[in-house]
Amino acid sequence: MNVSTRWSIRTRLTAWYVSVLAVLLLVFAVIVFIFQYVTLTRQIVHDEMQDAVTVEGLLYFDGRGQLQLRQDYYSRPQSHLLVDRLMEVLDLNGTVLYRSNALDNQSLGGGLVPGEGDGSSNERIVRLRDGSRVLTISHIHGMSGQDFVIRVGYSLRPLRDRLWQFVWLLVVALLVTILLATITGQWIASKAMSPIGLMADRAEGITANNLHDRLVVANPRDELGALAAVFNHLLERLEQSFQQLQHFTADAAHELRTPLASLRTVGEVALSETRPAEQYRDAISSILEETQRLNHTIDSLLLLARAEAGNSSAATENIALAPLTMEVSNMLSVLAEEKEIELLLQDEPHSHPAVYGDRSLLRVALINVLHNAIKFSPERGIVRIAFTMGDGLISITVADAGPGLREDEFDSVFERFYRGRGNSPNHGNGLGLSIVKLIVERMGGSVRFDPAAEIGASVILQLPIASQT
Amino acid sequence: MGEQARILIIEDDRKLSAALASGLEGAGYEVKAASSAEEGFFLVHRRQPDLILLDLTLPQRNGLDILQQLREEGVDVRVLILTSHNTIEDRVAGLKTGADDYMGKPFSFPELVARIEALLRRVLPSTPRRLTIGDLELDSAARGAWRSGQKLDLTAREFDLLFYLSRNKGRTVSREMLAKDVWQETSRYTPIDNVIDVQMARLRKKVDDPFQVKLLQTIRGIGFCLQEP
Numbered sequence: 001m002n003v004s005t006r007w008s009i010r011t012r013l014t015a016w017y018v019s020v021l022a023v024l025l026l027v028f029a030v031i032v033f034i035f036q037y038v039t040l041t042r043q044i045v046h047d048e049m050q051d052a053v054t055v056e057g058l059l060y061f062d063g064r065g066q067l068q069l070r071q072d073y074y075s076r077p078q079s080h081l082l083v084d085r086l087m088e089v090l091d092l093n094g095t096v097l098y099r100s101n102a103l104d105n106q107s108l109g110g111g112l113v114p115g116e117g118d119g120s121s122n123e124r125i126v127r128l129r130d131g132s133r134v135l136t137i138s139h140i141h142g143m144s145g146q147d148f149v150i151r152v153g154y155s156l157r158p159l160r161d162r163l164w165q166f167v168w169l170l171v172v173a174l175l176v177t178i179l180l181a182t183i184t185g186q187w188i189a190s191k192a193m194s195p196i197g198l199m200a201d202r203a204e205g206i207t208a209n210n211l212h213d214r215l216v217v218a219n220p221r222d223e224l225g226a227l228a229a230v231f232n233h234l235l236e237r238l239e240q241s242f243q244q245l246q247h248f249t250a251d252a253a254h255e256l257r258t259p260l261a262s263l264r265t266v267g268e269v270a271l272s273e274t275r276p277a278e279q280y281r282d283a284i285s286s287i288l289e290e291t292q293r294l295n296h297t298i299d300s301l302l303l304l305a306r307a308e309a310g311n312s313s314a315a316t317e318n319i320a321l322a323p324l325t326m327e328v329s330n331m332l333s334v335l336a337e338e339k340e341i342e343l344l345l346q347d348e349p350h351s352h353p354a355v356y357g358d359r360s361l362l363r364v365a366l367i368n369v370l371h372n373a374i375k376f377s378p379e380r381g382i383v384r385i386a387f388t389m390g391d392g393l394i395s396i397t398v399a400d401a402g403p404g405l406r407e408d409e410f411d412s413v414f415e416r417f418y419r420g421r422g423n424s425p426n427h428g429n430g431l432g433l434s435i436v437k438l439i440v441e442r443m444g445g446s447v448r449f450d451p452a453a454e455i456g457a458s459v460i461l462q463l464p465i466a467s468q469t
Numbered sequence: 470m471g472e473q474a475r476i477l478i479i480e481d482d483r484k485l486s487a488a489l490a491s492g493l494e495g496a497g498y499e500v501k502a503a504s505s506a507e508e509g510f511f512l513v514h515r516r517q518p519d520l521i522l523l524d525l526t527l528p529q530r531n532g533l534d535i536l537q538q539l540r541e542e543g544v545d546v547r548v549l550i551l552t553s554h555n556t557i558e559d560r561v562a563g564l565k566t567g568a569d570d571y572m573g574k575p576f577s578f579p580e581l582v583a584r585i586e587a588l589l590r591r592v593l594p595s596t597p598r599r600l601t602i603g604d605l606e607l608d609s610a611a612r613g614a615w616r617s618g619q620k621l622d623l624t625a626r627e628f629d630l631l632f633y634l635s636r637n638k639g640r641t642v643s644r645e646m647l648a649k650d651v652w653q654e655t656s657r658y659t660p661i662d663n664v665i666d667v668q669m670a671r672l673r674k675k676v677d678d679p680f681q682v683k684l685l686q687t688i689r690g691i692g693f694c695l696q697e698p
Contacts, residue, residue, distance in 0.1 A: 288690025292644075295575055296659055303658070331652070331664060334626070338667045360656060371660040429659070 010193050014185040021181050022174070029170040036166060040159055044135055045123055048152045051085060052139040055150055059089065059098070059143060067097040067148075086134055086153040097148060103128075108151050109136055116140075117149045125156065132157055195224045203231065211239040251417045252301055255429065259294045263287055293429070300431040304416075307361055307438040318354040318466045319362055321394060325385060328366045332374060339379045346386040353394050356466035357443040365439040368432040369398050369447075369459055376402030376457065394465050397450065399458035410449045436461075474589050477518035478502040479509035479535070480551065481527050489522065489581075496582050506530035513539065518546060520588060525552040525563070533566050540567040547588045551576065577643035579692060600635040603697040605676070605684055607635050616680060626651075627672050634685070634695035643692035669693060 007015070058070040067089055088108040089098035099105065109126035116122065117140035125135050136153035199215050206213050214235060215228040270283035329343050336343050355362070373383045377400040386397045405413060412418050414437040417430040433447075440447045445463035452458075476498045480486040483504060490500045501516060503509040506527050513521070521539075525532035536548055548570075550563045555573030563571045570584050600607045606615045612628050614621045623631065633651050634642060648654045648661050669685075677683045686694045 282689075285689035285691075291575065292662075292690075296662075299656075299658065303656070332660065334664055334668050334671065335660075338671070364656065364658060367658065367660050371663070432659070 010186065010189040013189045014182060017185050018178060018182050022178050025174050025177060029174060033163070033167065033170065037163060040162070041135070044154050044159065045137060048135070048137045048154060049139075051087075051152045052137060052141075052150050055087065055152065056139075056141045056143075059141070059148075059150075061144065069098065069100075086136075086155065088151040090149045090151070092147055092149070104130075106130065108134065108153055109138075112149060113138075126153065135159075195228070199224070199228055199231070206235065208242065211235060211242055248416060252297075255297055255417055256294065259290050259297070263290050263294075266290070297429045297431070300429055300435060303361075303364065303435055304431065304438060307435060307442055315358045315360065316356060317359060318356055319359045320352050320354050321396070321463070322348050322352055322387065324359070324363060325366060325387075325396065328363060328370055329385065332367065332370050335371070335374050336383065339374070339377065339381075341374055341377050341380065342382045343374075344382055344384045346384055348387060353389060354466045355394065355443065355445075355463040357439075357463075361439045362443065365436045365461070366396075368436050369461065372432060373398050373400040373402075373457070373459070376400055378402060381456075389465070392465055393445070393462050396461045396463075397458055398461075399450075399453060399456060401456040404453065404455065404457045405449055407451060410451065413449070414447070473497065473499040474520065475499045475501070475516060475518040476520050476522065476585070477509065477512055477516065478522045479504075479506070479527065479532070480522065480524040481505065482524070492578055493582070493585070498585075506532075506535050509535060510538075513544060513546065520547040520549065520585060522585075523548055523550050523568070525550060525554060525559075533563065536563075536566045536568060549581075549584060549588060577645050577692065579641040579643050580646045583637065583640065583646065596636075600632070600638075602635055602638050602695060603682060603684060604680075605635070607632055614676075616676060621675050623672075623675060626668060627675065630668060630672055631676065631695075634693065637695070639694070639696045641688050641692050641694045646692070 055069070060068055060070055062068045069087075085100055086103050086108055087098070087100040088096060088103065090096055090112060092112070094112040096107075099108070106129045108128070109124070113124075117138040122138045123135070124138075125133055127133050133156045134153040135156055136151050139150045139152075141148050141150050195216075195218050202213070202215050214232045217225050217228045217232070219225045220229060266283050266286050270280055326345070329345065333343060370383070370385070377383050381401040383401075384397070384399045386399075388395045388397070414433050416434040418434075419430045437447050440461055440463065443463055445461065447459065447461050450458040450460050476493055478486050478489055478493075478500065480489070480502065481504050486502045486504065490502050493500045501512055501518070503512050506529065509521075509523075512518070523532050523536060527535075532550065532552070536550075539546065539548070548568045550568045550571045551574060552559065552563070552571075553574040560571045569588050572581060572584065596609060598609050600609070604617045607613070607628075609632060612625075614623055614628060614631055629651050630647070633647070644662050644665050647665050652661060652664070654661050669687075673685050677685050682698065684695055684697065686696070686698075688694055
């Protein structure tokens, strides 16, 4: 496991931001340090130049021809200071003519450097015999018809000390800043993260029993607020499907109970007194018929469960719709013939568009729709099956000339265990159309009743046309 | 049948087990029942049954385990799985493990008997060319049917249906069997039963209605039977 996953987001955020800050501060400190160094060095050189100029005016030859520095020139206050300066005056042969006392008889940079004092090389750092480093400038000066090289130098020790101090100051300031930044960073990060903790606590408390609970949305406009809102939507959908499932389970139990009740009653009545064998046979037959009904309901429930899984099941493929419809109408044609109903297949598409899904499920959907149409169609009626295509969809319309549906039934007929008005003698288990709806929707399509149908009911299945592969 | 075939039922539901035993004894088999895997193993080795009806959800031990062990031991026995786990995947898993057939609960008893007979007949009988039930004659090659020498005008489906019933003459055929074997429908739903009933009514109209003797009988709650009364 690497560091980034071992640490909390809070710590990681802080670490990132503190390291970025540290790097920036370091760059800043280096720049300031360089600037300071350059400025101070320039200052020294500048001072030395001025000193050199002053010195020029103070030099004189004494009676014995020795070069001396005038020390009684009080009108220039710096002159006193100049006595302590590191200074050397050489003639052009390199003979030392004057050496200030502060040098303690050490050479200030040794012999003459070629071209010394005429310009470019008049600034250099030299090392004295005692090891201390000195920044010197050289300057050529003419006096009494003779040229001298005046060297003036400042020890670099005070500069170095000062810069060290500065570095220490920077280091301490840097460390203190980073420490403060870490502490405040942690604090800010935990403050920013605190809604997440609250959300987690709240979410942890949500179970099947209190699915109506929602996360607190502190500020719907910020990211965490948006996250909480998303979670709340999720909870809402969960709650809805959970409720649906509960209703469905209750409905299913009810639907199973009814045939069970009739099984029980038939059995109990049959055994309540001695009867002729014929009546027993009748009772047992009735019980068997009822178990078949029960079995159908269970099969339908399982089919619903399979359809719920929809296209996630392995058995998906491209299905040519027209041949499948033909197959289904052939299978059911005997029912139509019995009622002398004409099954009319219209507008069969020339190109054979395919849809994508589980073939056996789609087949069940088509069987249910067509079976319904035949069931509700009057004798000698016509059931029309028509295909239309457009917008990447293929629609199959199955229209009968039966009693049709009231407008308020258009949606409720798709509900599970809905049985419609009155008691049709050949009623099913009330799951047929909800199975159709589920199958079609899982394939990315839709099913509805055409409100514009003038006679009978006209159901329209719309399915997305599969991309040809 | 010279010797009675021996059937072992391994099923923990005693009611179902007892009903099966009674039904199969009535059909002429020697039946033993075991309610657990251990008892089942014991009886397999002791009585060497010809066929086992095996439930998959047994206490303590999965039926597929038992089947696997039997196949590993090389026991020569036909195995028909009876289970409420009835998806295609379950079916495939069962057959892969070495079952000879597979039936989902609830099954129809006539179908179970038909499957047991088929499994015990080691050699598949060839389809007879001609079948006769009373004065009804069928010719499978010509796909024609005659009653009292009079040709019946049947659709292809009606002929298939009548032929299937004739091959099972005297035996009750359930709607499940018809859906599977005549209509080749793998899943069951209300419309197919409806279709079967209507088709049967039309067949009856042609085969029985014009004649004195009725051959095609509806056994309420179970299915249909073609036989001489």
